Amino acid sequence: QVPLVESGGGLVQAGGSLRLSCAASGRTLSSYAMGWFRQAPGKEREFVAAIRRTGGFTAYADSVKGRFTISRDNAKNTVHLQMNSLKPEDTAVYYCAASIRVGLPTGRYEYNYWGQGTQVTVSS
Numbered sequence: 001q002v003p004l005v006e007s008g009g010g011l012v013q014a015g016g017s018l019r020l021s022c023a024a025s026g027r028t029l030s031s032y033a034m035g036w037f038r039q040a041p042g043k044e045r046e047f048v049a050a051i052r053r054t055g056g057f058t059a060y061a062d063s064v065k066g067r068f069t070i071s072r073d074n075a076k077n078t079v080h081l082q083m084n085s086l087k088p089e090d091t092a093v094y095y096c097a098a099s100i101r102v103g104l105p106t107g108r109y110e111y112n113y114w115g116q117g118t119q120v121t122v123s124s
Helices: none
Strands: 004-007 010-013 018-024 033-039 046-051 058-060 068-073 078-083 092-099 118-123
Touching (some): 004 092, 018 033, 033 068, 046 068, 046 078, 058 068
Antiparallel strands (some): 004 018, 018 078, 033 092, 046 058
C-alpha cells in the first residue's frame, strides 16, 4: 500500500488559483509515476495530469492544458498540482494517484494507489 494524502483544496473565485499537494508517508514516491484525477458530481473520474517517476515528462488533459502544472519533489516525497485561471467547470474532488507503470500513464485503471481526495470548488 501507498498511503497518499491530498491537501490544498478549497473554495476560490473563477480566475483564481489553488495549489494541491500530495504526500506519502512511509513509501517513496520516486518509485511511481504520479497523476491527478478529478470527479465532479454525477460524472466519471477523469484524468487531469501525470508526471513520470523522475519528472521531466508530463501529460495533461486538453481541458486544463496551459492552466495547470504538475510537478514533483522526490526529495520531499511530494507531488503538486498548480491550478491557475480556474473555471467553475473545474469544480470537483481531486485525487492523487500512484502508478507502478513505466512511462506516463493517463488511464485511471493504470493507477494502483489513490488518495481520499480534496474538494475544489470554483465559484462564478
